[in-house]
Amino acid sequence: MKMFTKKERKEAGQGYLFLLPTILILGVFVIAPILYAVFLSFHKVELLGGASYEFRGLDNFLKVTFDDRAIIALKNTAIYVAVVVPAQTFLALVLAASLNAGLKGQKFFRVVYFLPTLTSSAVLTLIFMWMYNQNGLINYVLKIFHLPTYNWIGDPDVALIAIMIMNIWATAPFFMVIYLAALQDIPDSHYEAAELDGAGAVQKFWHITVPNLRPVTSFVVIMGIIGTFQLFDQSYIFSGGSGGPNNSTLTVVLLIYQYAFKTLGTMGYATAIAFMLAIIILVATLIQRKFSKEESLY
Amino acid sequence: MRPAKWMSAVCFSSLLLTTALSGCGNDEESDTEKTEIVLSGWGGNPVEKKLLNEVLADFEKEHPHIDVKLNTINDQYMDVLKTRLIGGTAADVFYLDAFEAPALIETGAIEPLKKYVTEEFDIDDFEKPMIDAFRSDGELYGLPKDYSTLALFYNKKMFKEHGISGPPKTWEELEQIAKKVTDEEKQVYGLGVMPQIERLYYLAESQGGEVITDGRASFADDKVVNAIQPIVDMHLKDKSAATPSEVGAGQSAGEMFGRGKAAMVVEGNWNIPYMEDTFPDIDYGTAELPTVNGKKGTMSFTVGYAMNSESEHKKESWELIEYLTGKEGMEKWTSKGFALPTRKSVAAELGFDQDELRRPLVNGASYATVWQDGPSLPIVMNNFNNQFLSAYLGDRKLKEALKDAEKQANREIKVTE
Numbered sequence A: 001m002k003m004f005t006k007k008e009r010k011e012a013g014q015g016y017l018f019l020l021p022t023i024l025i026l027g028v029f030v031i032a033p034i035l036y037a038v039f040l041s042f043h044k045v046e047l048l049g050g051a052s053y054e055f056r057g058l059d060n061f062l063k064v065t066f067d068d069r070a071i072i073a074l075k076n077t078a079i080y081v082a083v084v085v086p087a088q089t090f091l092a093l094v095l096a097a098s099l100n101a102g103l104k105g106q107k108f109f110r111v112v113y114f115l116p117t118l119t120s121s122a123v124l125t126l127i128f129m130w131m132y133n134q135n136g137l138i139n140y141v142l143k144i145f146h147l148p149t150y151n152w153i154g155d156p157d158v159a160l161i162a163i164m165i166m167n168i169w170a171t172a173p174f175f176m177v178i179y180l181a182a183l184q185d186i187p188d189s190h191y192e193a194a195e196l197d198g199a200g201a202v203q204k205f206w207h208i209t210v211p212n213l214r215p216v217t218s219f220v221v222i223m224g225i226i227g228t229f230q231l232f233d234q235s236y237i238f239s240g241g242s243g244g245p246n247n248s249t250l251t252v253v254l255l256i257y258q259y260a261f262k263t264l265g266t267m268g269y270a271t272a273i274a275f276m277l278a279i280i281i282l283v284a285t286l287i288q289r290k291f292s293k294e295e296s297l298y
Numbered sequence B: 001m002r003p004a005k006w007m008s009a010v011c012f013s014s015l016l017l018t019t020a021l022s023g024c025g026n027d028e029e030s031d032t033e034k035t036e037i038v039l040s041g042w043g044g045n046p047v048e049k050k051l052l053n054e055v056l057a058d059f060e061k062e063h064p065h066i067d068v069k070l071n072t073i074n075d076q077y078m079d080v081l082k083t084r085l086i087g088g089t090a091a092d093v094f095y096l097d098a099f100e101a102p103a104l105i106e107t108g109a110i111e112p113l114k115k116y117v118t119e120e121f122d123i124d125d126f127e128k129p130m131i132d133a134f135r136s137d138g139e140l141y142g143l144p145k146d147y148s149t150l151a152l153f154y155n156k157k158m159f160k161e162h163g164i165s166g167p168p169k170t171w172e173e174l175e176q177i178a179k180k181v182t183d184e185e186k187q188v189y190g191l192g193v194m195p196q197i198e199r200l201y202y203l204a205e206s207q208g209g210e211v212i213t214d215g216r217a218s219f220a221d222d223k224v225v226n227a228i229q230p231i232v233d234m235h236l237k238d239k240s241a242a243t244p245s246e247v248g249a250g251q252s253a254g255e256m257f258g259r260g261k262a263a264m265v266v267e268g269n270w271n272i273p274y275m276e277d278t279f280p281d282i283d284y285g286t287a288e289l290p291t292v293n294g295k296k297g298t299m300s301f302t303v304g305y306a307m308n309s310e311s312e313h314k315k316e317s318w319e320l321i322e323y324l325t326g327k328e329g330m331e332k333w334t335s336k337g338f339a340l341p342t343r344k345s346v347a348a349e350l351g352f353d354q355d356e357l358r359r360p361l362v363n364g365a366s367y368a369t370v371w372q373d374g375p376s377l378p379i380v381m382n383n384f385n386n387q388f389l390s391a392y393l394g395d396r397k398l399k400e401a402l403k404d405a406e407k408q409a410n411r412e413i414k415v416t417e
Helices: A006-041 A061-068 A068-099 A106-118 A121-132 A137-144 A161-181 A188-197 A203-214 A212-227 A233-239 A250-261 A268-292 B002-022 B046-062 B077-087 B101-107 B128-132 B156-161 B171-181 B197-204 B222-236 B253-258 B271-278 B314-324 B327-334 B344-350 B359-364 B377-392 B398-415
Strands: A043-046 A052-055 B037-041 B064-074 B092-096 B141-153 B189-192 B262-268 B284-287 B301-309
Touching: A006 A043, A006 A268, A043 A061, A043 A268, A052 A250, A052 B327, A061 A068, A061 A268, A061 B398, A068 A161, A068 A203, A068 A212, A068 B398, A106 A161, A121 A137, A121 A161, A121 A233, A161 A212, A161 A233, A188 A203, A188 B284, A188 B344, A203 A212, A212 A268, A233 A250, A250 B077, B046 B064, B046 B327, B064 B171, B077 B092, B092 B101, B092 B314, B101 B301, B128 B141, B128 B301, B141 B156, B141 B327, B141 B359, B156 B171, B156 B189, B171 B189, B171 B262, B197 B222, B197 B301, B197 B377, B222 B377, B222 B398, B253 B262, B253 B271, B262 B271, B262 B314, B262 B327, B284 B359, B301 B314, B314 B327, B327 B344, B377 B398
Parallel strands: B037 B064, B037 B092, B189 B262
Antiparallel strands: A043 A052, B092 B301, B141 B262, B141 B284, B141 B301
């Protein structure tokens, strides 16, 4: 018995022919680099002066255990994720709900709030560094209110917090737009019914808006986790590529960059860390999905 | 209708493919009689840049068949250079800091130069420590274009006010003077200190200890710790020294000195044009660094020209290096005094050893420690500086801080192996 008839095979061939350009491009620019990275992560690689590879087995993966900077980077990144993801999600939700409440000029504010997302993160970082300067705008405002001022960029205890504040401010509006779109889908009848039952604005928010937005929240949190684990450009610019002061802004991706492009002969180790980061993100996402049971909306 | 459907699939796919691939095609370079070679460096100040362009124009006049294209890498020079070397798009000739040289030489990305050197080039004319910085296993990988040592800059007016006749000759004298001059209320300190290993290296090794032994960090050795302890004590006990950032002068001891916040700083040749431009009113002098246990010592920093081992125009590239580090090219390049010439004959010609401000810097060349110590030095530097700062600011004991830094540096070195 034949598995496929001639006609079926012909149809499939046609299909693949149509797919060919995409398959080729994906293959060359996505699949092949991933496979090459797998290959690199098991070798000691020196790309300079005629590439040389030396098989090292799992060495690169085991090195992480005694690499203090890798552990610091992972710790910094974890703290960053743990603070930024909930904060930006909550802020996005509140912003979206308030901009959907039918206030005057809400269209104008929707545009204004969205502006930070449109700005390139490099430009944003430079502007913030300027404001974070010891004699800059932020310290100036803090002084007016007789609050303590900080050496935002130079003090190892606050440098990461400075980046967190900046990123929450810049990313929340993007997720706000997603929430805004989702809010349009909540039927008015739910709110009307709640009003008849005597629910106030706060109760409506917690018992109708939040549960109805659950699938979107799940999406926002997953995207947030993936994005925050990959923090790189802001801390790169903040520290001039070093991850300083005293490794306080060193993130995993910045460490990968340093091993790949700054120190010689550690490309293999860099790809090994990159794989471990991918696994961490995967696990974090799976855990998040398990907890939120996304598809089960009522 | 079958064939037509097939045809459309083939046509559609090939159409997409050709558009996707058309971007990959490379326009063939048009034939010119001139050979173009690219020179990469970091940008200096505008005057330096103009000077370099003039030297290159002179070179092109003398070598009409060569066209030199200057390519400036403004930021993250080494990262960009390494990436380009890997990608095969690096310049034919590029600047190379002696400090970064050993690691790059190890990889084979740099062309050995010994075979190009002629009798006429007179290689013995170079200051030995500077050219040795680019040697490895008897082979030569670069030619130093210029250098600077460190010297003591002192504020003449402040010295006079406190009745000090001249610059200190020994470290003990320096400590005494620093105490005398310090006025904590006005935030004026005796000595402005950059708490970095690149400035303290000669001092660290002055008692026979080694910062790096066999490629491993060894600076927590008591001999090294004791040698640097005085620097920390001046800050914490005598309170007669401070870092630039403590007095709001950023990261520059030169600025601290220029703004009158330090009576003495240890700086290099670059500080002379800087003072001239930014703080022309300060009356200052320079002196050789004070002796430690009766021995002279200072640091020297040098940058050389190196050739890409994958260059397609090696002969022409060498002609460029030969000219730039030759007597004529170097004389022009160093004539304005932004950097000191590495050729003894050029130094004599330009008379820097007679120049009142530059004489101590030139004199230092013969006994200076070149800022270079094998491929692991960059890692050692980072870890040392990180921890040394906390010891300098009094957060930790020096010995403890350096012990931690040493351990961490050696782990990092192990990771890169």
